[in-house]
Amino acid sequence: MSEFKEIINEIINDAPPGETQEVYADLLKITSEANADTVLECIESRNVKTVTRVFIPELDQFSLVSEFNADKDERAKFWDPVAMCRFAVDHLHLKAVDVELDVQEKALNDAQGKLYEDLKKYVTGAYPNDVATVGVFPQEEEEDVIRICIVAEKLNPANYWNGSWKSKYHYNVKEETLEGEINVYVHYFEDGNVNFQSGKEVKLQGSDVVQLIKEVETQFENELMTSFTDLNEKQFKNLRRRLPITRSKVNWGKAIGNYRLGRDAAQGL
Numbered sequence: 001m002s003e004f005k006e007i008i009n010e011i012i013n014d015a016p017p018g019e020t021q022e023v024y025a026d027l028l029k030i031t032s033e034a035n036a037d038t039v040l041e042c043i044e045s046r047n048v049k050t051v052t053r054v055f056i057p058e059l060d061q062f063s064l065v066s067e068f069n070a071d072k073d074e075r076a077k078f079w080d081p082v083a084m085c086r087f088a089v090d091h092l093h094l095k096a097v098d099v100e101l102d103v104q105e106k107a108l109n110d111a112q113g114k115l116y117e118d119l120k121k122y123v124t125g126a127y128p129n130d131v132a133t134v135g136v137f138p139q140e141e142e143e144d145v146i147r148i149c150i151v152a153e154k155l156n157p158a159n160y161w162n163g164s165w166k167s168k169y170h171y172n173v174k175e176e177t178l179e180g181e182i183n184v185y186v187h188y189f190e191d192g193n194v195n196f197q198s199g200k201e202v203k204l205q206g207s208d209v210v211q212l213i214k215e216v217e218t219q220f221e222n223e224l225m226t227s228f229t230d231l232n233e234k235q236f237k238n239l240r241r242r243l244p245i246t247r248s249k250v251n252w253g254k255a256i257g258n259y260r261l262g263r264d265a266a267q268g269l
Helices: 003-013 020-031 034-051 110-124 209-233 256-257 258-264
Strands: 053-055 061-065 077-080 085-090 095-101 134-137 144-156 162-170 177-188 193-203
Touching: 003 020, 003 034, 020 034, 034 053, 034 134, 053 085, 053 144, 061 077, 061 085, 110 134, 110 209, 144 209, 144 256, 162 209, 162 258, 193 209
Parallel strands: 053 095
Antiparallel strands: 053 061, 077 085, 085 095, 134 144, 144 162, 162 177, 177 193
16 A cells, blocks of 8 residues: 555544545545555445445435445445345445345355344334434354444534444354443534544453443443543543632732732732
């Protein structure tokens, strides 16, 4: 990879949720329209690597693109075993194109289908309405492994904030082990520019995979809330003294002369 592409790739990987189109446009202004293909390649790579929601107009619903559901014969296409379809992706606008419907060979079996329904039920109760998409992807090369992805996005640029939650899990049915990671990214840009990113590695064991996911995600959410409270109530407040050393508020009126600083100032030192 060239140094130029490495820089572009790093910028794209740091792009906040829902703001890739703006970053793309800015990069072309800075580097030249001739670099459009390079930037789009980096966007595609980021979308697949991090797991991303895409909209399927033909089905009026969202699906996911990831390395776990990339078609091994046509790498530019992805399959959805629940919707039983295969599609290519407009990675800049996050929309499915060239959609093939009724792709039966990728359908989930009964056990996998039940896992999906249980996960969907959990997500419906744990996440805000219509912001989360679940993916359950069996792996042909690893018969005992199921890849599970949960992606939730709330995009509100009109009020100057966007955010995403992405969970990626590797569940071994035979060994009953759950491994993976959770990543959160929030961008707040009203009268400023604040990026918050946090993540958690997951390694658990148990037969009830949905319960394991529920517990670890709830724990991570609670950890985030605790850290926010600590940041607001302690760390930020420690940046400045709320009261002078006397522990009483300064009377800035005529009584300023009662303070040594006020008397010294009045007398011209």
